[in-house]
Amino acid sequence: MFCYFLTLLLLGCGGKTSEKKVSEESKTETEQETISVTNDSKKKILFFGDSLTAGYGLELGEAFPSIIQQKIDSLGLDYQVINAGLSGETTASGKNRLEWVLEEDISIVIIELGANDGLRGVPLHETESNLQAMVDMVQEKLPDAEIVLAGMKIPPNMGPEYTSTFERIFPELAEKENVPLIPFLLENVAGIPDLNQGDGIHPTVEGQKIVAQNVWAVLEPML
Numbered sequence: 001m002f003c004y005f006l007t008l009l010l011l012g013c014g015g016k017t018s019e020k021k022v023s024e025e026s027k028t029e030t031e032q033e034t035i036s037v038t039n040d041s042k043k044k045i046l047f048f049g050d051s052l053t054a055g056y057g058l059e060l061g062e063a064f065p066s067i068i069q070q071k072i073d074s075l076g077l078d079y080q081v082i083n084a085g086l087s088g089e090t091t092a093s094g095k096n097r098l099e100w101v102l103e104e105d106i107s108i109v110i111i112e113l114g115a116n117d118g119l120r121g122v123p124l125h126e127t128e129s130n131l132q133a134m135v136d137m138v139q140e141k142l143p144d145a146e147i148v149l150a151g152m153k154i155p156p157n158m159g160p161e162y163t164s165t166f167e168r169i170f171p172e173l174a175e176k177e178n179v180p181l182i183p184f185l186l187e188n189v190a191g192i193p194d195l196n197q198g199d200g201i202h203p204t205v206e207g208q209k210i211v212a213q214n215v216w217a218v219l220e221p222m223l
Contacts, residue, residue, distance in 0.1 A: 044081075056087050057199075064203075066081070067209060089113060092117075094111075095134055104142070111134055114166075119157075124166060131149070151171065186211065188210050
């Protein structure tokens with residue numbers, strides 16, 4: 001059941017047409033969110049990812065980056081979250097979009113991409129290369145910013161070798177670049193019906209809260 005539902009991530013709710021519509025809406029929301037914090041004096045945390053970061057199927061304020069913002073505010077920390085999630089994003093399209101959302105006053109960049117690569121069977125060296133390119137881009141443009149990688153797992157549809165190699169990309173790159181790693185973004189959420197929407201793969205409001213905890217465990221010591 002988990003494998004079947006995860007495969008649906010490639011299409012999203014309602015098929016290709018719906019996914020395109022959501023992608024456009026998500027992009028608009030992302031642009032608005034980015035613009036809304038441009039003049040803020042707070043240090044910024046950029047969440048850069050796909051539909052999981054964008055909060056597919058939920059209000060923007062219910063996505064885990066917004067929950068992280070609530071935690072930050074409750075602690076009186078001087079950080080502003082930017083949700084730059086875009087439904088349907090792959091590492092290739094993300095690499096092309098990243099420079100557009102990088103701002104000089106961003107202190108932390110959390111990269112959450114790769115799931116759609118794995119479900120499409122993108123050659124592993126391409127996924128690895130694209131993730132490396134994004135890390136390099138952040139390091140070059142924002143040398144003082146910290147980077148966090150969000151690990152992802154995929155079903156065994158592509159075979160055990162592909163699956164296991166895919167999962168190793170994230171910890172190996174994190175170790176190579178000496179950056180923090182969220183071992184598995186959807187830990188304690190993936191495959192649990194009550195924590196996912198009708199498609200079985202995008203977290204519900206309650207699921208997003210658990211995802212936020214997974215992220216917070218790594219992010220909090222950095223603030």
